[in-house]
Amino acid sequence: MKFTFKGAAGIAAAMALCAPVMATAQDLVMSIGSRGYGGMVERNIKAFEAANPGTSVEWLKVSDVPGDSRKLYVTGLTAKSPTPDVFAIDVIWAGEFAQRGWLEPLSDYLGADTIAAYNPSFLSAATVDGKVFAAPLYVDGTHLFYRSDLLEKYNIPVPKTWEEVIAASKTVMEGEGNPQLYGFVSMWAKIEGLFMNWLSFTGANGATFFDADGNVAVNSPEAIAATQTMVDMIYKDKIVPDSILTMKPDDARTLFQQGRAVFMMVQDFVYAPLSAADSPVAGKFDFTRNPYFEGHPDGHSTAMGGWLLAVNANSEHKEAAAKLVEYFTSYDAQLAAALDENRAPGRTDVYAAPEMEKAALLKKLGNDFAVGVVRPSATTGNLYPRISETMQTEITNALHREKTVEQALNDAETEINSILGK
Amino acid sequence: MNRTMNLEQRTALTGIGFVTPTVIIIALILIYPIIQSVVLSFGQSSIDGSEPYHFVGLQHYAKLMGDSQFWNALGVTFTFTALSIPLELALGIGLALLMNESFKGKGLARLAILFPWALPTALNTLIWRWMYNSDYGLFNAVALQSGLADRPINFLGDTSLAMGSMVVVAVWKTSSFMALIILAGLQSIPKDLFEAGRMDGMTKWQEFRQITLPLLKGPILVALIIRSMDALRTFELPFNLTDGGPVNATESLSLYAYKVIFDFLDFNFGAAVVVVQFLVIFAMSLIYVIALRNKD
Secondary structure (H helix, E strand, O other), X not given: XXXXXXXXXXXXXXXXXXXXXXXXXXXXXXXXXXXXXXXXXXXXXXXXXXXOOOEEEXXXXXXXXXXXXXXXXXXXXXXXXXXXXXXXXXXXXHHHHHHOOOEOOHHHOOOHHHHHHEOHHHHHHOEEXXXXXXEXXXXXXXXXXXXXXXXXXXXXXXXXXXXXXHHHHXXXXXXXXXXXXXXXXXXXXXXXXXXHHHHHHHHOOOXXXXXXXXXXXXXXXXXXXXXXXXXXXXXOOOOOOHHHHHOOHHHHHHHHHOOOEEEEEEEXXXXXHHHOOOOOOOOOEEEEOOOEOOOOOOOOOEEEXXXXXXXXXXXXXXXXXXXXXXXXXXXXHHXXXXXXXXXXXXXXXXXXXXXHHOOHHHHHHHHHHOOEEXXXXXXXXXXXXXXXXXXXXXXXXXXXXXXXXXXHHHHHHHHHHHHHOO | OHXXXXXHXXXXXXXXXXXXXXXXXXXXXXXXXXXXXXXXXXXXXXXXXXXXXXXXXXXXXXXXXXXXXXXXXXXXXXXXXXXXXXXXXXXXXXXXXXXHOOOOOHHHHHHHHHHHHHOOHHHHHHHHHHHHOOOOOHHHHHHHXXXXXXOOOOOOOOOOOHHHXXXXXXXXXXXHHHHHHHHHHHHXXXXXXXXXHHHOOXXXXXXXXXXXXXXXXXXXHHHHHHHHHHHHOOOHHHHHHOOXXXXXXXXXXXXXHHHHXXXXXXXXXXXXXXXXXXXXXXXXXXXXXXXXXXXX
C-alpha cells in the first residue's frame, strides 16, 4: 500500500517536472500512405525534426488506396478532430475538402514565391476563392507506353496522333497474326481512371470540360468525335479487347507486361514493374506523351493525378504544420525525392535543376505534364464525386453502345447541370 | 394456490430479468439507427456542420421518385432476388435430399457442399471474378480451347451477361445454406410415415409430393425468408464482383446507398434510399410471415 502510494507520488512529481516542457513542445501528426512517397517521408521527418528542435512528428501510416484513406479522413474531419495536423490528399479531393472548411489556407503561411514555384495546374485544383489550400507534393499522369521492339520491327515511327496509334496497332496486329495480341489497352472499367481516360481523349481533340464561359461542354462536337474514336477502337477498328471495359490500371499493366499489347495508356507507376529484371517486356518498351488528334498538337492530353499536402483547419499547431508542409515541398526535399525515389516534383523549378539531367526518366515524365489536364474538381468542389460518377456512367453507356455517343454526352450534360443547380 | 401464483410471477420476473439486457442492446444497436435514418431522411444537414439539421419533409423522397439510378437499383435488386432464390431453393432441396441418403463418403460430400457457404463472400467473389476474366480466366480458356467459343466471352463486362454471372455465384454460394435448413427439416420427418406410404404402394415421387414436401413447408419458408432478405440487401457480391457495372447493370440498392453516403457524402438522401429499402424488405417479410401463419 505504502509502496504504491510512493510510486504514484513519484509519477506525479515526474509529470509536474515534465509539464513545462510538454507545453512548449509541438507534437505534429502527419498522415500519408506508407508506399506513396517511398522512403522520403522518414528522411524528411528526421531532417525537419533536426532543423526544428522541440517539434516532433509522428507518422500516421494510412492506406495507399485513395478511397480508404478518404473515408478515414472524412470521419475525423467531420468530427473536427485536431489530428492529423498534416495530411496527404488526392488532387481530386482538394476542392471539396477546402470548400467544406476542413483545410487551413496555406496562403497565410507560405511566401508568394514558394507558391509561385508550385505546378500551376495542380495549384489550380487546390485553389478556392483565390486562396491556396494545399501544396503539391508529387505529380503523376498518364502516358502512352509502347512496345519499341514491335514498332521497330515494322518500321513504324513513334506515333504522335490517335490516327497513327490506330494505324500502327492494325499493322502490328496483322503482321504478328497472334489473336492474343491487342493494339491498345487501358483502364476503361467504370472507375475514376475511365474519366481520366476520357479527359485525355477529349483534351487531345481540343475539347474542355467547361467552355470559356464556364458552361458544361462535355457534349461539344470535339468531345463527341473523340468519344466516338474510343467506341470505334473497340467495335470498328477492333484494336482493343472487349475486356478493356472491366480493366483497372493494373489489369492493363498485366496484359502489357505479358507482351499482349502494343500500346497502353496508364499512369507512370507502371514503369517500375515493367522494367523489372523479371519482366518479359523489360528493355522492349518506352513511353511518350499521350497522343493528340490530327490538327490539335497542343491538345492537353496528359490526365494528371497526384498528391498534395494540406493542414487540418482544426490543428492545434497550424504554424508548425505549415512549416512541415513547406519543408516537404521545398526545392531541396523535392529534388532529393526526384533523384532517389523517382517522384515527380510538385514544383516546376526543380525540373530545371542541373542534377535532373541524371534523372532522365523523370524529366521525360515532366515534359508530358506541360500538356496536362486536371479533373474539374476545384470548380465543382463537394459535387465532384457525383459529377465523376455521372461521367463514368454515361461514358460507359457509350462504350457499351447502350446509347449513342451524342445521346450519352447530352444526358451527361443535362445531369451535370442539374447537379450544379444550373 | 397463492404459492403457485407467486411461483408464476417469480418465473415471469426472472424471464423479464433475462430478457431486459438483450432488449436494451437491441434497442441501442438496432432501433436507434433505424429511427436516426428515418430522421435523417426527412431533413437536410451537412456532415461538416456548416449546415445544421432542418426538416425538409418529403423532399428527398420526391427526388428519389425521379431518380433513374434509384429505379435501376431497385430493378436490379428485384431481378437478382427473383432469379437467384428459386434456383437456390430447387438446388437446395436437391442437395438436402442427397445429403439425407446414406452412401459412402457422405461426410466428405456434406463438407464439400457446405464449403462455398463457409467461405466469406468477398473471398468467393474474388475467386469467381478471376475465373470469369476474359483474358486469363478459367472459363474462357476452356471455352476457347474446346472450340465452344471463337472469341473471349466477357462475362462481367457485357451488360446482358453480368447479372446472370452474378446469380451463378450467389446460387453456388448459398444453395448449401438452403440445403442445410431443409436437411434439418427432412430429418425431423418421422420414418414411419414413409413406411406407411410404402405399405400403401406409394412411388418415390408420390412420397416426395405427398409426405416430404408438405412437411418441409415450414423449413422452406424459413429458408426463403432469410435468403430473400439477404438477396434484397446484397452488397458484397456486386461490390467485389462488378462494382455495380457494367453501366449499373448490377448496381443493387445497397451498393447505390453506399455510393450516395460514402462517396457523395450525402447522408440525408442516402438515408432516404435506405429507408425505402427497409420498407421493401419489411413488406417482403410480412408476406412470408402471413404465409407461415396460414400454414399453421
